[in-house]
Amino acid sequence: EEQLLESGGGLVQPGGSLRLSCAASGFSISNFVMNWVRQAPGRGLEWVSLISANGGTTYYADSVKGRFTVSRDNARNTVFLQMNSLRAEDTAMYHCVKQMNNCFDFWGRGTLVTVSS
Amino acid sequence: QSVLTQPRSVSGSPGQSVTISCTGTRNDVGGYKYVSWYQQHPGKVPKVMIYDVSKRPSGVPDRFSGSKSGNTASLTISGLQAEDEADYYCCSGAGNSWVFGGGTRLTVL
Numbered sequence: 681e682e683q684l685l686e687s688g689g690g691l692v693q694p695g696g697s698l699r700l701s702c703a704a705s706g707f708s709i710s711n712f713v714m715n716w717v718r719q720a721p722g723r724g725l726e727w728v729s730l731i732s733a734n735g736g737t738t739y740y741a742d743s744v745k746g747r748f749t750v751s752r753d754n755a756r757n758t759v760f761l762q763m764n765s766l767r768a769e770d771t772a773m774y775h776c777v778k779q780m781n782n783c784f785d786f787w788g789r790g791t792l793v794t795v796s797s
Numbered sequence: 798q799s800v801l802t803q804p805r806s807v808s809g810s811p812g813q814s815v816t817i818s819c820t821g822t823r824n825d826v827g828g829y830k831y832v833s834w835y836q837q838h839p840g841k842v843p844k845v846m847i848y849d850v851s852k853r854p855s856g857v858p859d860r861f862s863g864s865k866s867g868n869t870a871s872l873t874i875s876g877l878q879a880e881d882e883a884d885y886y887c888c889s890g891a892g893n894s895w896v897f898g899g900g901t902r903l904t905v906l
Contacts, residue, residue, distance in 0.1 A: 715895070724800075725835070725843065725886050727895040739893045775842065782890065783833035783848035790842070 682706040684776045684788030691794045692766055700761040700791055702776030710734075710754040713779040716761050718772035719790075728774070729761065744770075766795045801826065801887055801898035808904040814875040817901045819887030820868060827868035831890035834863060834872045837900075838883045846885075847872060879905050 688700040702714070716728040729750040730739045738750050749762040759776055773790040780786075802820040809815040819826065819834075826832060832850045835843035845854055847863035850870065860876045870889070874881055882905040887898040 724900040725888075725897040727888075727897060730895070741894060781848050781852070781854075782831040783845050784835070784843070784888070785845060785854075787842040787844075 682778075682786055684778065684786065686774060686776050686788045686791035689774065689791030689793045691796065693797050694767060694795055696766050696795070697762070697764045698766065698793060700763065700774055700776075700793075702759040702761075702788060704757045704759075704778075707778075708754070709752065709757050709759065709778070714750075714752060714759045715777045715779055715784060716750060716759075716774055717777050717784065717787075718770075718774045718793075720769075720772040723772075726772070730779070731759065763793070766793075768795050771795050801889060801896055803885075803887060803898035803901045805899070806902045806904065808906055809874075809877045810906045811877050811879065813877050814873060815877060815903065816874075817872045817885055817887075817903070819870040819872070819889075819898045821870075821889055821891075821896070822868055825889040825891035825896050826865065826870050826887075829890040830865075832863070832865055832870045833888045834861075834870075835886045835888065836881075836883045837886065843886065874903070877905055881905055 683705045685703045715730045731750045735752045747765045752759045775790040776788040777784045778786040834847040837843040850865045851863040862873045885901045
């Protein structure tokens with residue numbers, strides 16, 4: 681059974697940093713583009729970042745560009761999101777998402793990031 | 798990146814059909830065939846219902862259909878059922894990024 685398990689969320693002060701992890705099981709991430717999508721409490725979905733299957737290409741939403749860095753370790757079947765200079769508006773549930781057929785095919789349950797003083 | 802425009806809410810009675818629109822620009826919906834639709838029940842993760850404008854993943858009922866005309870994509874749900882009550886989000890490729898719509902709350906009366 682496919683699973684994506686995010687971890688690393690928590691409460692952080694504005695300006696702080698967090699590193700999210702997404703551990704996959706039941707399939708090999710090495711064949712897939714992986715994404716991070718976030719959802720603020722009571723709000724809609726927002727795409728955050730994408731990393732190609734081999735990790736050689738990354739893209740970011742304008743709202744996080746220059747502050748967030750996505751990476752992956754295919755040998756460990758894990759994707760990461762390094763988040764620096766965090767702002768209150770980054771408060772959200774962060775989902776790791778497998779991309780297939782040009783859509784977001786499988787979602788993890790997410791890890792909650794709260795940015796507050 | 799811009800947010801695609803969806804109606805905030807739609808409603809229909811069981812057995813009826815409803816259509817949810819998703820309006821973008823030529824830089825996203827109008828320029829790409831990578832439009833997808835997601836259903837999200839409260840407290841659950843989104844589930845893809847339509848991809849590549851009009852394709853249905855395995856297991857999605859054929860009551861769900863998608864289309865696109867110009868810069869506007871549409872999701873039609875026919876034969877409404879109580880379990881269709883949920884939030885629906887459209888999504889489009891936009892060059893080196895993805896953009897979502899603001900979401901539509903579907904109420905089954």
